[in-house]
Amino acid sequence: MNELEQCRKEIDEIDKELINLFERRMDVAIRVANYKKENDLPIYDEERESKVIKKNVDNLKNKNYDLLARRFFLSIMELSRSLQESIIKKHK
Template structure:
């Protein structure tokens, strides 16, 4: 039997609540990398690192039906972190 809408949304809310502190933890590390890049004049984009991150997270994905979505989500995260490093750290 499928779950009802309310139950499914509760699970989404719970997952979101757990994800936000982890995203913040990731962002804190991204800020440190951004400062290092600024100090050492290193470009924000590191394609090799992004490929390595995507391959690693793909390997963590248990349900392979979700692998492409998980890769897209992490690519969106890294696009956002690059924008943050550029606008909030490099350009300041």
């Protein structure tokens, strides 16, 4: 196996972990949506999202990935909000 194949194999293994974590995160987002619906809370919480991004970017070991990590978490939270919106609209 050459270096490129080895790298791709490693990425495939990481992707398996990522998809499992993504699925868990979306499952929790559904629970969050149900809580927000029951308690008449808005889906978007700018302060919370800012804290999540800051906390996770602060945990980076390689600060060169700062901007990429911010974009990564913004994307995940946008997907989470979209899922929450669909859950709340479905139950109206």
